[in-house]
Amino acid sequence: MRCRLCGKKAIYKELRFCEEHFTSYFDKKVKKVLSNPLFKDKKLLVALSGGKDSSALLFSLAKLVENEEIDFSLKKVEALYIELGISGYSESNLKASKELCNSLSINLNVVNLSDENGVSVDSVSKKSRKVCSECGVLKRYLINRFAFESGFDFVLTGHNIDDELFFAFHNLINGNLNYLARSGKITPTDNEKKLVGRVKPLYYVSEKETAIYCLINNVPFSREKCPYSKNNAQIEMKSKIPLLLDSKSKKISFLKHLNKLKKYFPLEEENSVEKCERCGFPTTTKICKFCRIIEKNK
Ligand SMILES: [Zn+2]
Ligand SMILES: [Zn+2]
Numbered sequence: 001m002r003c004r005l006c007g008k009k010a011i012y013k014e015l016r017f018c019e020e021h022f023t024s025y026f027d028k029k030v031k032k033v034l035s036n037p038l039f040k041d042k043k044l045l046v047a048l049s050g051g052k053d054s055s056a057l058l059f060s061l062a063k064l065v066e067n068e069e070i071d072f073s074l075k076k077v078e079a080l081y082i083e084l085g086i087s088g089y090s091e092s093n094l095k096a097s098k099e100l101c102n103s104l105s106i107n108l109n110v111v112n113l114s115d116e117n118g119v120s121v122d123s124v125s126k127k128s129r130k131v132c133s134e135c136g137v138l139k140r141y142l143i144n145r146f147a148f149e150s151g152f153d154f155v156l157t158g159h160n161i162d163d164e165l166f167f168a169f170h171n172l173i174n175g176n177l178n179y180l181a182r183s184g185k186i187t188p189t190d191n192e193k194k195l196v197g198r199v200k201p202l203y204y205v206s207e208k209e210t211a212i213y214c215l216i217n218n219v220p221f222s223r224e225k226c227p228y229s230k231n232n233a234q235i236e237m238k239s240k241i242p243l244l245l246d247s248k249s250k251k252i253s254f255l256k257h258l259n260k261l262k263k264y265f266p267l268e269e270e271n272s273v274e275k276c277e278r279c280g281f282p283t284t285t286k287i288c289k290f291c292r293i294i295e296k297n298k
Contacts, residue, residue, distance in 0.1 A: 012212055014248060019216045026205065026213045027069075030060045033185060033201040034070050041072065042153035045196075047143050048079040048100070048108070050093025053158030055100055055221040056210040057202055061156070062104040074106065078152075082142050083112040084135060085120025089224050096222040103220070109150075111142050119297045121228070127297055131228050134293050141290035145281060147196040153189060159200045161251050162207045166238050168258055180258075181265040193273055193282045204252055 001010040003018035012022045046061065048054045058079060064070045065077070081097045083090055094110070101108035114120040121138070125131040147155045159167075164183070171180040189197035202210060214221050229235055245251045275281070276288035283289070 011216065012209070022212065023217060026056070026209060027060050027064060029205050030057065030201045031064050031069055033199065033203065034061065034064070034072075036186070038186070039072065039154065039199075042076065043151060044072075044077045044154050044156055044199075045109075045143075045147045045150070045152040046077065046079045046106075046156045047158070048081050048097045049158070050081065050096040050222040051158070052214045052219075052221045053160055053163075053202060053207070053210045055096065055158075055219050056213045056217075057156060057158045058100060058104065058106065059217060059219045060213070061201070062106060074104075078107045078109060080109045080111065080143060080146055080155075082139050083110055083114075084139065085112075085114045085122050086226060086228070087122055089226050092222040092224045096220050099220040109146065111146050113138060113142065117294045117298075119294050124293065124297050125228060132232050132234070135228070137289045137293060141281065141288070144194075144196055145279075148194050148281075152196060154197045154199050156199045156201060158202055158210070160202045160205050160207050160210055161248075161255065162238055162241070164200070164203060164255055165241050165245065165251060166234055168255065169237060169241065170234075177265040181262050184259060184262075194275075194280065195282055203255075206248060206251070 001013055001016060002008065003010045003021055004016040005021045006018060008018035008020070010016045011019050015022070015025065017025055046054065046058045048058060061070075061077065062074060065072060065074050079097065079101050081094055083094060097108060114123075121131065121135045124134055124138075128134050143155055167183060168180065171177070171183075185200050185203045187198045189195065213219065241251075245254055272284055273282050274284070274286075276283040276291055277286050278291040279288060281288055281290070287295075
């Protein structure tokens with residue numbers, strides 16, 4: 001099969017692109033989101049896990065800035081790695097994150113869950129049957145807190161279209177319409193509530209596409225699988241979504257139409273988001289989930 005733009009050998013059959021045109025297709029997707037004037041002169045923090053998605057995002061972003069395709073300074077872009085303490089897994093993710101940031105001359109911040117709280121995901125796993133969802137809570141909390149306390153305007157994450165579809169189905173099935181209403185490509189910053197806005201530049205990019213991007217551009221990333229992901233409901237559901245949404249265009253169409261419906265979803269009363277009595281960060285209960293998980297596992 002040949003590239004539909006230049007006739008060279010196509011490496012991505014779904015869209016019929018050669019290496020070069022696949023890379024520029026991917027970079028354009030990232031550019032489209034980040035060209036929003038909302039991000040001009042803002043301090044951006046890329047949440048880096050060491051995996052393929054966030055690594056592809058940071059690589060693409062750095063390249064777009066360097067080629068002056070998006071108008072902001074790399075001085076205002078930093079990365080954050082959360083050391084969660086998962087033995088046999090965290091080490092290689094941190095190594096890949098360091099390698100990538102060194103090669104792009106981007107400052108990598110590291111926040112260590114157990115240094116500050118005396119709890120690691122390994123220790124949480126011994127007491128919890130929901131280690132993946134608790135790990136998610138810990139990670140999101142630490143990313144937001146670091147970003148807020150360090151004065152970043154937005155956090156950029158590597159969530160892709162397959163993550164978003166899982167999120168949509170999961171929340172629809174469980175009736176979490178509030179979560180769904182707040183999700184999307186860009187969520188705003190709310191300094192009053194100590195919530196830093198989130199941006200997902202890979203919103204319309206698939207998991208497979210980020211893997212191809214990393215491989216053809218030699219982006220360093222960790223291939224290690226999380227030891228706790230074996231019984232992960234997310235992986236199971238993700239494997240079933242393509243049975244129904246069996247092409248990229250159907251996936252995009254589903255999300256676009258769901259987003260149009262969002263305005264009809266009920267949003268919790270504004271005042272139901274309060275400050276955690278322990279840490280002061282937002283919660284809908286007296287004590288936030290992060291503080292409760294730490295308490296339970298100390
Ligand atoms: Zn081509
Ligand atoms: Zn708290």
